[in-house]
Amino acid sequence: MKLGFLFAGQGSQHAGMGADLYEQYPAFRAVYDSAEVDFDLKEVSFTDSQGLINQTRYTQPCMVAFAAGLTAVLREKGIVPSVAAGLSLGEYSALHAAGVFDAATAVKLVAFRGKAMEEAAAGRExxxxxxxxxxxxxxxxxxxxxxxxxxxxxxxxxxxxxxxxxxxxxxxxxxxxxxxxxxxxxxxxxxxSGPFHTPLMAPAGDALKAYFETVSFAQPHIPVIFNCLGTVKDDTVTIPELLVRQVQSSVYMEDSIRSMAAMGVDAIVEIGPGKALSGFVKKTAPEVPVVAVETAADVEALPQTLEGLMKKEDA
Missing domain, CATH: 3.30.70.250 (Malonyl-CoA ACP transacylase, ACP-binding)
Incomplete structure (x- = not known):
């Protein structure tokens, strides 16, 4: 079965996300336990007693840890993508799913990105x-x-x-x-908390460009559809260049979903939290089934759900 993975972006986060997955799956726990951030990732994600989860610098690493952990759990169950994409922040989770960098690096990258975006937005109305x-x-x-x-x-x-x-x-x-x-x-x-994906984020792009020089980017082992292109990249541009561009230019999610559908996926799996992207898929490519996965119950039901979709197509 050819699956597209679509990773949620900033805005769908909520306190408690991933708590049941952390309790149930060692592969999910491993991502959180190995994350290198300057705050308590588990406390903010699972409890958020201080109300930090909606601040960009905390949101981004929490969301990417969630996505990377869930990707690892699904991989153990033999559920892997043939193509990946993500909304804004979710693009980093898509690149991780494609093997461009490991989970710890992905979380570290977006922790830097979140701070850079906050700083670029500071003092602007x-x-x-x-x-x-x-x-x-x-x-x-x-x-x-x-x-x-x-x-x-x-x-x-x-x-x-x-x-x-x-x-x-x-x-x-x-x-x-x-x-x-x-x-x-x-x-x-x-x-x-800021004018994201506009030219006003250029200072964040500059900060990311410098930071990416210290990071190793592997070649993706599956196609990744990029936000600022709405399709896969060619050899004229690098992944770091696209990530620098992404933070300060438009996100073409509708085009990205159409590209994923045109690649012949049998179904799209939205890796949450939330179901916002499932709604986008239904409006953009209603012929492609979409399933949202956020909880341990969703994970356990997914193989049967996908099997049901295949039988429906074969009928």
Missing amino acids: SAMMAVLNLDRAPLQDACDAASDLGCVVICNYNCPGQLVIGGEKAAVEKAAALAKEKGARRCLPLKV
């Missing part, structure tokens, strides 16, 4: 908004018309009917008002 039911072209026109007030861009192409704009607050608010005039059904402010 920024905003991000989800724009519903408006096509790309009229929303781009709205952003262009609002750019006299500052930076505003389409930063996430999530799925048909859901785009996200981000940048400087005044410009984002003007673009949202113009988007409504152009027919957008709703513009919803997002609870984020």
